[in-house]
Amino acid sequence: MSASPLPIAPDLLRAVRDSCLEAGEIAVALFRPGAMTAARTWSKSGGSPVTEADIGVDTFLRIRLSVLMPEAAWLSEETVDDELRLSRRFVWVVDPIDGTRAFMNGSPDWAVCVALLDEGKPILGVVHAPACNATYTALLGGGAQRNGVTIAASLKTSLAAARIAGPKPMLDALARLETFEPTEKIPSLALRLVRIADGTIDAGLVSPDARDWDIAAADLVLSEAGGTLTGGTGQPVIYNRETPVHGMLVASSASLAAPLMSALQRMRDGQSQRI
Structure with missing residues (x-):
């Protein structure tokens, strides 16, 4: 794969999207709309919160994405950083739950996020918000979609x-x-x-x-x-x-x-x- 989309790239995007949908189910099982999560929670060394859902999603995605592209390095909020990524062309960048505090407090505004970098540039991206019924996907040069429908930013100028x-x-x-x-x-x-x-x-x-x-x-x-x-x-x-x-x-x-x-x-x- 190069920085330009290849014929297999749409298939890879679909596989990553499907992986994010499955990962979202892991988190949803512990999410309580409008109430505190059922997940175990603790604080990381810097004081930011983490839950067992974050760890479960991270572990699932690392296994699944590593199968999809074994040559890609890994960078995730919930995994100890490995400097190997600095020498690799491809890198998976993952936030298992972006908005952990929202997840913990029962707000729907949290998401599973996966990007693939090629020489430091995002070429594939998925932002899956299960509690909002919204899955955003993009492929470099292929446009962006929400739930499979093409989206566009506003045209306001003021x-x-x-x-x-x-x-x-x-x-x-x-x-x-x-x-x-x-x-x-x-x-x-x-x-x-x-x-x-x-x-x-x-x-x-x-x-x-x-x-x-x-x-x-x-x-x-x-x-x-x-x-x-x-x-x-x-x-x-x-x-x-x-x-x-x-x-x-x-x-x-x-x-x-x-x-x-x-x-x-x-x-x-x-x-x-x-x-």
Whole structure:
């Protein structure tokens, strides 16, 4: 396989999607809508939560995806990092449950996320949100779909009519400069991005510290739907680095990218003047 889609690539995408659907069933068995999960939970060394559902999904996907492409390395939120990935052309990037806190608290906004990187570029992506009845898929050059139906980001060109999601402090700072429609919090970062891809919202802000597994699959869905994800000053997002951590990120439909970036620059200029 190369970075360009090959005839077998759609078959691989279907196999990955089916694997994510099965993985979702593992999590759903322990999910309680509107209530605390039935899964055992604990805290990782950094204090972030993890559940037995995260581990179960991670283990299932590692076995299944390794069979689909044995030569690909592995990067997952719930697996000890292996530097072997830095020397491999292909890398699976997995978040078994993006939005673990939402899952634990009974919110439907969590997702199983799988991306395949080729030389650091996402070429296949699946974001499966079982509790939302939504499965997003994308193949490089093949467009993006939700539940098998092609999706596209919005065509809005003005922030005044835009629905924007993100951390409240960032939205509050932007609101001092621009009029827009803030949306309810979306706990899963991947879902925040794919909902820009399907036009549910128009843009999203991401605070620093997102990891490759949070965004890689959704990034491809967004770009194939006509949207864009960049760093806070417009720089490209780079995957599979030694430390797979990102700074501030900005996501939007392509038509909103320039006005949003301009507003963010004015926001930064105002903050620097107050220092």
